[in-house]
Amino acid sequence: MMETEFSGYQVQTEFFEGPLDLLLHLIRKNKMNIIEVRLSQITAEYLSYLEGKRGINPSRESEFLMTAATLIYIKSRSLLPKPENPEEESPEKQLIHTLIEYEKIQKISKMLRDMEYTELLLWRRLEMNENFVNREYELKEVSAFQLAEIFFDIVKKKEYEQFLEIPSKNYSIAKKQEEILTLLAASGYIDFSEYVSKLDSVEEIVVSFFTLLEMIKRHMLIAVQETLFGTISIFRNEASKLEN
Amino acid sequence: MDPVLPNHHLALIEALLFVSKEPVEPGRIMEYLGISDIDEFEKILSTMEKELLLDHAERGLMLKRSGGGLQLVTKPDLHEELKEFFTVKQATKLTIASLETLSIIAYRQPATLTEISLMRGVNSTGPVKNLLQKKLIKITGRKQVPGLPALYATTPEFLIYFGLNDLSELPSLEELTELFEEKEQPSLFK
Numbered sequence: 001m002m003e004t005e006f007s008g009y010q011v012q013t014e015f016f017e018g019p020l021d022l023l024l025h026l027i028r029k030n031k032m033n034i035i036e037v038r039l040s041q042i043t044a045e046y047l048s049y050l051e052g053k054r055g056i057n058p059s060r061e062s063e064f065l066m067t068a069a070t071l072i073y074i075k076s077r078s079l080l081p082k083p084e085n086p087e088e089e090s091p092e093k094q095l096i097h098t099l100i101e102y103e104k105i106q107k108i109s110k111m112l113r114d115m116e117y118t119e120l121l122l123w124r125r126l127e128m129n130e131n132f133v134n135r136e137y138e139l140k141e142v143s144a145f146q147l148a149e150i151f152f153d154i155v156k157k158k159e160y161e162q163f164l165e166i167p168s169k170n171y172s173i174a175k176k177q178e179e180i181l182t183l184l185a186a187s188g189y190i191d192f193s194e195y196v197s198k199l200d201s202v203e204e205i206v207v208s209f210f211t212l213l214e215m216i217k218r219h220m221l222i223a224v225q226e227t228l229f230g231t232i233s234i235f236r237n238e239a240s241k242l243e244n
Numbered sequence: 245m246d247p248v249l250p251n252h253h254l255a256l257i258e259a260l261l262f263v264s265k266e267p268v269e270p271g272r273i274m275e276y277l278g279i280s281d282i283d284e285f286e287k288i289l290s291t292m293e294k295e296l297l298l299d300h301a302e303r304g305l306m307l308k309r310s311g312g313g314l315q316l317v318t319k320p321d322l323h324e325e326l327k328e329f330f331t332v333k334q335a336t337k338l339t340i341a342s343l344e345t346l347s348i349i350a351y352r353q354p355a356t357l358t359e360i361s362l363m364r365g366v367n368s369t370g371p372v373k374n375l376l377q378k379k380l381i382k383i384t385g386r387k388q389v390p391g392l393p394a395l396y397a398t399t400p401e402f403l404i405y406f407g408l409n410d411l412s413e414l415p416s417l418e419e420l421t422e423l424f425e426e427k428e429q430p431s432l433f434k
Contacts, residue, residue: 017340018366063366101363107420108347109340115406116337121320122308122407125265 019067020102022049027099034100039092040075047071070095147192147216147223150232151209154196171207177215180208184221184236192223192232253277253288258316267313267404289314311404338378345371346380350402350414354384354395372396380405 016022026042026049027034050068053061074092183190192212199205212234215221222237256277260268270285279285293307308317318326326332338346345368348360360368375381380402386392403410 017344018364020365067365098363098365102365104417104420105344105347105363108351109343111415111420112343112347112350112406113337115408116343118320119405119407120337121323122306122317123323123326124315124317125262 019046019064020099021106022046022064023067023099024103024106034096034103037096037099039071039095040078043071043075067095146225147209147213147232150193151196151205154193155202155205157197171204173207173211173214176208176211180211180215180221181236184234188235190234192234194231195234253279254292257288257314258292261307261314261316264315267309267311267315269313273314308407309409310407311400312410339371339374341366341368341371342374346375346398346402349375349381349396350398350411351417353397354387355397356387356393356395358393360396 016025023039023042023046024034026045027037030042030045032038032042047068050061050064070091074090074095077091180190183195196205196208199208212221212223216223219237222235223232224235225232257273260273270289274280274282274285277285279288289307304318304322305316306319308315341364344364345360348363349355352359357368357372360372372381376383376396378401379399381396382399383394384397385395387395398411402408408414
């Protein structure tokens with residue numbers, strides 16, 4: 001990652017939750033009515049806000065830039081003669097619609113904030129946070145992304161282990177697949193971390209991992225995680241059923 | 245089982261609620277006490293609310309209905325002293341990003357991450373993760389569109405956290421607009 005300059009949690013001095021928050025702020029500041037707002041008029045202010053920021057962190061502020069692009073596009077359209085029919089959903093109308101919806105979200109958030117405040121004054125038998133932790137876990141299906149995260153963790157651990165030089169062995173996905181199916185037939189499920197940590201080399205881990213991903217993709221297997229950061233269990237997907 | 249004596253009801257309900265970590269469903273209590281008339285049960289509850297808990301400044305607890313159940317909680321004015329006594333830091337509140345995300349999920353459920361991010365105008369992976377960890381939302385299924393994105397909905401903990409009995413207690417969008425308009429109305433006619 002090329003985030004050395006921006007690593008860690010960022011505290012913004014003039015904090016806006018996102019481009020919509022900033023736009024609403026500008027509309028209110030200019031005492032405009034959201035339905036009749038001429039976005040082209042506040043485009044300049046929006047852009048000067050972006051310019052005023054020292055250094056733009058692309059991963060955090062791409063949304064601000066994208067909205068800036070939309071605003072400029074809207075402005076450029078407003079300068080051109082209008083052949084289009086008024087029924088058409090113009091980008092301006094779309095953005096205003098999004099803003100109206102976002103304003104509602106802000107109102108609901110404010111209401112929830114008030115409700116939260118009232119409730120935090122009341123103490124329960126168990127503090128809420130503890131209550132959350134002690135809850136039963138629901139089984140959650142895991143995404144390939146989470147699987148990959150765990151995979152890289154394990155590979156990192158393996159890197160520090162001492163390996164004996166063994167003549168390299170070629171692993172194939174087809175063979176691995178058979179091996180995994182036999183394992184599953186024998187024990188019913190595979191604990192992902194345990195399985196991978198038992199493998200001999202990084203090469204074998206990589207092949208096994210790709211085999212698992214391939215099998216999950218083909219709905220032959222199903223990966224389930226019991227807790228948010230817990231271990232992942234792999235099962236055979238009996239009938240490739242999907243939740244509704 | 246011996247029939248529960250009526251004059252015993254109030255004491256038993258109080259004890260049940262004292263022991264329980266979570267809100268207790270009124271239906272469960274009614275069944276146990278052999279009460280089928282909801283009015284009769286409500287009468288016991290209001291006795292409890294009024295005579296035992298609410299009317300007396302010398303009592304520290306009150307009856308709370310949230311998450312579809314009954315619970316004993318401390319009175320709000322004791323908050324500061326409880327904090328001092330137990331040396332608890334300020335309870336962590338949800339961030340604005342989390343509240344916005346929760347607002348969308350509460351009113352649109354079930355909603356996908358993409359829908360949430362579009363409505364907020366910002367990528368909302370972080371707040372969704374945070375809310376999942378806090379168990380205020382859960383995955384209820386997958387949307388049958390390419391990529392099968394997870395659908396998120398609120399949990400019973402969400403109701404308890406915000407002191408709601410059920411989702412219908414959330415004001416409708418129209419009510420909400422009125423509420424805020426009244427508040428924001430400048431005092432032109434004074």
